[in-house]
Amino acid sequence: MPNSQLSTLTRLWPRRVIQAVSFFMLAEFSYYGIFRCPFAVPYVSCANCPVVQCPGKKLWYIVLIGIAVSALFFGRAFCGYACPVGTISDLFSSVAIAKRKISPVIKSIAQKGKYIAAIGAAYLFFAMQNPRWAVPIRTGEFINSTMLTFEHANWLWLSRTIIVVAAIALGLVIPYFFCRFICPTGGVLELFNRFSLFKYTMSSTCLDCDKCSKTCKQNTRPAEANCTNCGACKDVCPVDAISITTPFTKK
Template sequence: MSETLAAPSCPSACRAGSRGHRLTLWRRLSQVVMLGIIGQWSFYGIFRCPFVVPYLSCQSCPVVTCHGRILSMFWGFWLLLPLSAVLFGRAFCGWACPGGLVSQLMSLAAPFRLQRRSLVSRLAPYGKYLGLATALYVYFLLGQPRTNVPIRVGDFFGAVALTFEHAFPLWLWRTGVVLGLLALGLVLGNAWCRFACPTGSLLDIFRKLSIFRVYKTSACNDCNKCLRLCPMGTRPEEPNCTNCGDCLDACAVGAIGIGRKPQA
């Protein structure tokens, strides 16, 4: 990636053949590939993981059909997420997370998007830190509770139904909250990713430390065209920016770049 790639002036976002359009195509391809690689693990984590905080105790999981058991054998895999955060900030959310892809697809039907500057749009993203605090509390202080999960190799939906039938209240509460917030995305665009995801909040902490990013230059005049286009309702280098690059062609004065931000 080059040292600095300032966005050209472009009155319409994501024109065919433009840099932003090409980057969006690459991002969609990346999301589909990652869906094939870790998609099953993601959905098992919600519906079949016996632990209240999923994805963290795969080596102890009795569900042998979950890909997480395979991934847990390759400890190098777990270095990829923090490494991606150091290199690209929260790009995992916009380029690789299967849940993020589902949330984005659901948000296409959302009538409300909170893509304007307001007190609510500025404070709501901090709600995901409550999700992170809750996950840490359950994992460390409650000892990562584990529910009864039927060990079934075949029928996924039948196993899910039995899981819900036998699970204890805390597991049901966790699953209900996650599904409810995902469903909220049908009304308020990307609600889960923007306001509740614990992983997203953890990656957001590294956002300002990342080497490569989508950034604003000194030419920015706060027109907020990027904000009105952004599916996360934010601007480059601000909370919830996933470095997706959708805003690259939105700026009429070319104030959005991608790569290593030049030193002032």
């Protein structure tokens, strides 16, 4: 095995461990948020949620604090390390059939979708007090309760859920479709990438060879849109222009 590949494996195995542990801990919470949460914006009104089976009633506050702290230190790293949907998208990207086939213009426009989604979620939560769009099924068998939620939800909840599921499934065609173009959490965390304490950046020695974006499953470069600070691109740089920087790093 070439040294570069060995170095990449050594660098990335902690991420795989974190992904596995986070998926084990948060996957059920994510499932409930998508398929059973009665609120317009899931994951943020768990204290008032009538769905007694949802693990979010115990996890939501810890998770939100964890996301906020990780954003301050590592920008959008939560998306690439701990988000269950991000982990599923990572798996889907391995078989996606349209890798790096989106034109730069279309990609630039589509990337604004997550900011629009974030603004919409903020409006629903703050201005409309996060309305309920589904009849809360308090308890019940796992699959049957999900089916009942779909049966009794209104068209707004159904539309939101179908869009989310379809966007995640599109990751089988376009890698990380939901994460790159739709996810409101990703849109909020993207703003933190600019100010986070630790992040991968490119130095002035960069040759613009684009090997980093070709290696990246999200087809981006360090410190640019959708970078999750995973470090997968570092060892492919021919001039070692990619490194972790902090506010105290000399430029």
